[in-house]
Structure formats: structure tokens, C-alpha cells
Amino acid sequence: MFPLKPLCDEPRQVILDTDIGPDCDDAGALAILSLFSRKLGFKIAALINCTSNPWGNGTAEAIMRVCGVTGVPQGRFMRHSFLADSQVYNRQVATDYSPDCISGRLKVEDSLELYRRTLLAAPDKGVTVITIGQMNAIGELFEKEPGLCGRKIASVVSMAGSMNEAVQEYNVKCHVDGAKAFFDGAEKLGIPVVLLPFETGADVMTGFAPDDGGRDPIRDAYRIYTGGAMRRNSWDLTAVHYAVLGENGFYRTSAPGKLTVLSGGEVRLVPCEGGNVSFADKTVPHDVLERELDGLIAESCL
Numbered sequence: 001m002f003p004l005k006p007l008c009d010e011p012r013q014v015i016l017d018t019d020i021g022p023d024c025d026d027a028g029a030l031a032i033l034s035l036f037s038r039k040l041g042f043k044i045a046a047l048i049n050c051t052s053n054p055w056g057n058g059t060a061e062a063i064m065r066v067c068g069v070t071g072v073p074q075g076r077f078m079r080h081s082f083l084a085d086s087q088v089y090n091r092q093v094a095t096d097y098s099p100d101c102i103s104g105r106l107k108v109e110d111s112l113e114l115y116r117r118t119l120l121a122a123p124d125k126g127v128t129v130i131t132i133g134q135m136n137a138i139g140e141l142f143e144k145e146p147g148l149c150g151r152k153i154a155s156v157v158s159m160a161g162s163m164n165e166a167v168q169e170y171n172v173k174c175h176v177d178g179a180k181a182f183f184d185g186a187e188k189l190g191i192p193v194v195l196l197p198f199e200t201g202a203d204v205m206t207g208f209a210p211d212d213g214g215r216d217p218i219r220d221a222y223r224i225y226t227g228g229a230m231r232r233n234s235w236d237l238t239a240v241h242y243a244v245l246g247e248n249g250f251y252r253t254s255a256p257g258k259l260t261v262l263s264g265g266e267v268r269l270v271p272c273e274g275g276n277v278s279f280a281d282k283t284v285p286h287d288v289l290e291r292e293l294d295g296l297i298a299e300s301c302l
Helices: 025-040 055-066 090-097 099-103 111-121 136-144 146-152 176-189 198-202 217-226 235-245 286-300
Strands: 013-018 044-049 074-076 108-110 127-132 153-159 193-196 205-207 231-233 251-253 257-261 267-271 277-282
Touching: 013 025, 013 111, 013 235, 025 044, 025 055, 025 127, 025 217, 025 231, 025 235, 025 286, 044 055, 044 111, 055 074, 055 090, 055 099, 055 217, 074 111, 090 099, 090 217, 108 111, 111 136, 111 146, 127 235, 136 146, 136 176, 146 153, 146 176, 153 235, 176 257, 176 277, 193 235, 198 235, 198 277, 205 286, 217 231, 235 277, 235 286, 257 277, 267 277
Parallel strands: 013 044, 013 127, 044 074, 074 108, 127 153, 153 193, 193 277
Antiparallel strands: 205 231, 251 277, 257 267
């Protein structure tokens, strides 16, 4: 089961579940996923905005388009309002770069319905889900459609949790019920899950040079979020990087175990034979991974 077969070796369809807007590393992660999709030929079958903020979908459309990827179906969490005000940069980026979002031509479905439709159309065990946001949308999917998840999802790679059991990592603590629903469901179904925890990308600072004067939706997301510093921690980028390339000399996958989500959002991984969850930590100095990811970001938006 572990380490997972990466997308470069087994080009499954990908569903990206992102909270694009509260932090700019989602923009960098989507850029390099788009680059890999073009270069390696795997399909981004759907993009799920796990927040209720519509500007995130416009930002995602603009980033994918500038990276050469178009026509990706998009969903948004519509069951009730969740992080609807998450617009640190996405309202401005969508306004500047996504005419379809501004005009209302950008079609966005309910997140659960798009998950269902995408999985139904996919081959059995033909989908890798990458989550780089909260787990409200994927938790709802695992609650409502466990059979479909078990048939269609080969693996999940998530930026979530911490190897320090005292840390309440943001993506988990913001929707603990969704995280519990997802992890409990994945365990029952035997779906392997690899977590890129807080520590893996925390000291890996990537993006652009502060004096970079280029204008595009990726650069503007970093510029607005960082106040011009143009560098940000690479939490979400490591999840995409690992999902596509695997360990590849950059990461080590831990022994699998059973994961428990505590009430405050802390996670506890207890190693056990037959466990379905592993952590992936980097095996190289932070500056080595910074150069790797910086190069991919730069290549994505040429």
C-alpha cells in the first residue's frame, strides 16, 4: 500500500479539493499541478472549492488558464456557508483575470454533486484526490457516498495534520467533523491516505523574487497575500509535489497506522499493521526543496 504509486508512474485522474483564497500557497500548488497535468498527461477531472466563496473559483480558472489548462469542471461547497469571506486575494485576482467569473459565465456546481458525477464517470480505482484545504467537502462525500468512494478512489494525498500531537493544524481544526468523517470513512474502505503535515512545508519558502514585476494571477496572488514579499510557506505545494512524483529523493513515507482526529483538531497516528494512513516528511534540506518548487512555479506560468 505504501509508498503510493505516484501519478507520474500511474496517471490516474485527479480531483483537487482546495480552499483557494485564505493563503497563496494554494495558488502555487494549483500552478504546479496544472504544469504536471500538461507535461505528464494526467487529467484534472475536477476542482472543488471547499469554501463558499465564489471568487475562489474565478481565481482557480484564471490560474489554470494561464498555465495552459482549460475546461476543468468546478464545484463549490454550497450546502451551507463555510469560509464565505475567504477572499484575501481571490476577489481581486478573479476580478482582474477571470472575465467568465465576473460575467457569470463560469459554471460552478455544488461540490457534492460534482464529486459524485466525476467519480461515477471515472474508472474503478482510477482517481487520486488531493486535498489542500479543509475537509468539509470530502468529509461530506465520504458520509453520503461511501460505496462510490470505495470503488473509484485509489488514494488520497492531503496537506493536513501535524506530526506533533499537540498541534491543531488549520485544515483539520477548521472543520473537525469533516476531517473525522473523511478519515473514518477512508479507514473503513481501506483507502490509503498520505498526509503532508504542517512540518513538511513549513520552512520551505517559495514563490517569486520580491522585485519580480511580472503580472499574472499566480504572481498577483503571492503579491497581494504577502504584501509584496512574494515568498510563502509551501504546505500545499508539497502535497501536490508528492502526489505527482512520489518520494523521488525528496520525501520519506512513514510506516502506516491508524489515525484518530481529536476534538480540538489534533491528529494522532498510531503505527499498526494494515493501517491506511502515513505521514510524508521531506528528506532534503529546505533550500533544496525550495529550488525544486520555485523552478516548477516559474515553469508553470511562462
